[in-house]
Amino acid sequence: MFLAVKEILHEKLRYSLIISMFVLIGYLIFILTGLAQGLAGQNTEVLDTWGARSILLNKDSNTNISQSMITNDQYKNINMNSKDASVAQMGVVVKSKDRSQVSGSFMGIKTDEFIYKDLKITEGKKSIKNKDVVVDSSYKNNGYKIGDKIKFNSSKTEFKIVGFTENAKLNIAPIIYGSTDNWSTLRGMGNTVVASAVISKNDKVKFSSDQLKSYPIGQFINKLPGYSAQVATFTFMIAFLMVISLIVITVFLYILTIQKLPNYAVLRAQGVPASILVKTTIYQSLILVIVGLLVAVILTAITGLLIPASVPIFFDVKMLSLVSLGIVLTSLLGSLIPVRTILKIDPVSIL
Amino acid sequence: MTAIKLTNINKYFGSGTSKVHVLTDINFSAERGELIVVIGPSGSGKSTFLTIAGGLLTPSSGQVEIEGKSVGNLSDSQRDALRLNNIGFILQKYNLVPYLTVSEQFELVDKIKKDNNFSKDNLLDLLKKLGIEKYVNKYPNELSGGQNQRVAIARALYANPDIVLADEPTASLDSEKVIEVGSLLKDLAVEQNKAIIIVTHDQRLMEFADKTYEIMDGKISLK
Numbered sequence A: 001m002f003l004a005v006k007e008i009l010h011e012k013l014r015y016s017l018i019i020s021m022f023v024l025i026g027y028l029i030f031i032l033t034g035l036a037q038g039l040a041g042q043n044t045e046v047l048d049t050w051g052a053r054s055i056l057l058n059k060d061s062n063t064n065i066s067q068s069m070i071t072n073d074q075y076k077n078i079n080m081n082s083k084d085a086s087v088a089q090m091g092v093v094v095k096s097k098d099r100s101q102v103s104g105s106f107m108g109i110k111t112d113e114f115i116y117k118d119l120k121i122t123e124g125k126k127s128i129k130n131k132d133v134v135v136d137s138s139y140k141n142n143g144y145k146i147g148d149k150i151k152f153n154s155s156k157t158e159f160k161i162v163g164f165t166e167n168a169k170l171n172i173a174p175i176i177y178g179s180t181d182n183w184s185t186l187r188g189m190g191n192t193v194v195a196s197a198v199i200s201k202n203d204k205v206k207f208s209s210d211q212l213k214s215y216p217i218g219q220f221i222n223k224l225p226g227y228s229a230q231v232a233t234f235t236f237m238i239a240f241l242m243v244i245s246l247i248v249i250t251v252f253l254y255i256l257t258i259q260k261l262p263n264y265a266v267l268r269a270q271g272v273p274a275s276i277l278v279k280t281t282i283y284q285s286l287i288l289v290i291v292g293l294l295v296a297v298i299l300t301a302i303t304g305l306l307i308p309a310s311v312p313i314f315f316d317v318k319m320l321s322l323v324s325l326g327i328v329l330t331s332l333l334g335s336l337i338p339v340r341t342i343l344k345i346d347p348v349s350i351l
Numbered sequence B: 001m002t003a004i005k006l007t008n009i010n011k012y013f014g015s016g017t018s019k020v021h022v023l024t025d026i027n028f029s030a031e032r033g034e035l036i037v038v039i040g041p042s043g044s045g046k047s048t049f050l051t052i053a054g055g056l057l058t059p060s061s062g063q064v065e066i067e068g069k070s071v072g073n074l075s076d077s078q079r080d081a082l083r084l085n086n087i088g089f090i091l092q093k094y095n096l097v098p099y100l101t102v103s104e105q106f107e108l109v110d111k112i113k114k115d116n117n118f119s120k121d122n123l124l125d126l127l128k129k130l131g132i133e134k135y136v137n138k139y140p141n142e143l144s145g146g147q148n149q150r151v152a153i154a155r156a157l158y159a160n161p162d163i164v165l166a167d168e169p170t171a172s173l174d175s176e177k178v179i180e181v182g183s184l185l186k187d188l189a190v191e192q193n194k195a196i197i198i199v200t201h202d203q204r205l206m207e208f209a210d211k212t213y214e215i216m217d218g219k220i221s222l223k
Helices: A002-010 A012-050 A072-076 A114-118 A137-142 A180-187 A217-222 A227-269 A274-306 A317-334 A336-343 B046-053 B076-086 B102-112 B120-130 B145-158 B175-191 B203-208
Strands: A054-058 A084-096 A099-109 A121-124 A132-136 A149-152 A159-165 A173-179 A193-195 A197-200 A212-216 B002-013 B020-031 B035-039 B061-066 B087-090 B163-167 B195-200 B211-216 B219-222
Touching: A002 A012, A002 A274, A002 B102, A012 A114, A012 A217, A012 A227, A012 A274, A012 A317, A054 A217, A072 A193, A084 A114, A084 A173, A084 A180, A084 A193, A099 A137, A099 A180, A132 A137, A137 A159, A159 A173, A173 A180, A180 A193, A212 A217, A217 A227, A227 A274, A227 A317, A227 A336, A274 A317, A274 A336, A317 A336, B002 B046, B002 B195, B020 B046, B020 B195, B020 B219, B035 B046, B035 B175, B035 B203, B046 B163, B046 B195, B076 B087, B087 B145, B102 B145, B120 B145, B120 B175, B145 B163, B145 B175, B163 B175, B175 B195, B175 B203
Parallel strands: A099 A173, A132 A159, B035 B195, B035 B211, B087 B163, B163 B195
Antiparallel strands: A054 A197, A054 A212, A084 A099, A084 A149, A084 A197, A121 A159, A132 A173, A149 A159, B002 B020, B002 B061, B211 B219
16 A cells, blocks of 8 residues: 555656546446436436335236226226226326426326325325326426416316425326326227226236236336337446446556556565565555545546536436446456466566 | 574575586584685585575575574575574665665664664764765665675664575675674674574685685585
8 A cells, every 4th residue: 555655656647647538438337327227216216215015907908007097997997906996097298388398297087096195295285186187396397386277188178286396207207197087088088998097006906808918117217108119229338337437447556566566576586475566556546436436436426416407417326436436346347457467476577 | 603504505596407416415504603605616506505594595404503403404484584584685786675765774674673773873874884874875886796785784784683584795895895794793793692694705705704715516525
């Protein structure tokens, strides 16, 4: 540690430049991870809010809630219990006078089922009777307030926002909770179709119909439109950045080690064990990466404070810690080639 | 007491038609309390002799004993420990770690070799004798070649080795400093019962030698 720290302190400019590389890489990885989690979270956050573990859909819906229709006859064959709740979903565009239009997802629910019962209101009151709706708090970013009268698409029916709730987005669309009767009216399909899906806190919904199918919630999430492609894209970007950081630290440490070989050869001749020089290289690698990551964390925190609320970014300390650990392990891996060079130093070469 | 003993040492480099016989039937011993100077022209095998005597290089044949231990029987880590604890090397260049101040060079020795190093008072005396006590906070690149060489000598002696092996230790020094360094090494040999072996071109050091050897075409002879 002594040699590692002394060299870094003596060669401030050189090591500051190297650390700045790790700051940029770390910062980029943190921001991408935050965006990946933010976007993924907006796809699935309402499922987490509900505590959903499985979902029952029409067998021919391609695991898509928007394309699932559960008829009255099918619904009668579902053995609903207190951990099951039906939802009737449709995509809508929310409009209001003097407000911008916002795409959303109307979710018809029943007051005697767990989704309504568990619904936590952050502002206003919990009500879906008559034309009352409770909406996701993100509508506030577009100027919507309690008491606002809203319409959906070209429907003339006017609804009233009576409450806001948090963490209510599905497939990025903010949810508008209303009654299933209102959903039927908006949908204009009469009473034949009564729901889109049944959400369950159990591993499986019990039913007896060959037209329905229960899916684990993970399988449903993976089939959300665009979700898998988006997660895969971010994962690849983060993985490539990890590989780049591995290459960067390997190259820098290798060059630095090559420059120090004559001095290391003398130290070896003087009886300094190779293990001390190896530890010095590993400590240097760790110091550079950890200092770089700490600065990157500070920059990320500042970014998190300044970034507009509309940007879907979420910094999960646990995930960022895991990513940081990954980068630290990468740096250890990157020090292996320089370490190999040190182990092969021939002290005689200096004489 | 015999500090270093070389018996029938031969060393070859290369193979086939390019095989070179660098050292031929070297028999040599250095006792504690002796200062030995080994002279010879460039390419005569002086440095190879020194690396074999210091346990850095393995001879093609023959036996090396340092402080009574046969070097050929030691593992790499045991050789490291032998060099660290018993031998002080003074080399022509790269002796000092460039990013450590003079005082930190000694601190590094303390970090690696915990026992039997010079005390602070002894170090200060040594630095005064070498005329470098005012440079303790300087980095090697802030010192002249001669000052660096004297710091390297102090660094090698600081670990209090039983044997000092020096390769051209006075190459960068003026005559006055050569006399000071020669006297210092001679005093160390006599007063602290150390074996000092100097490989050099510098004839000025011969006046301090108890024995002078000459290496010529790989063969050693007492002058």
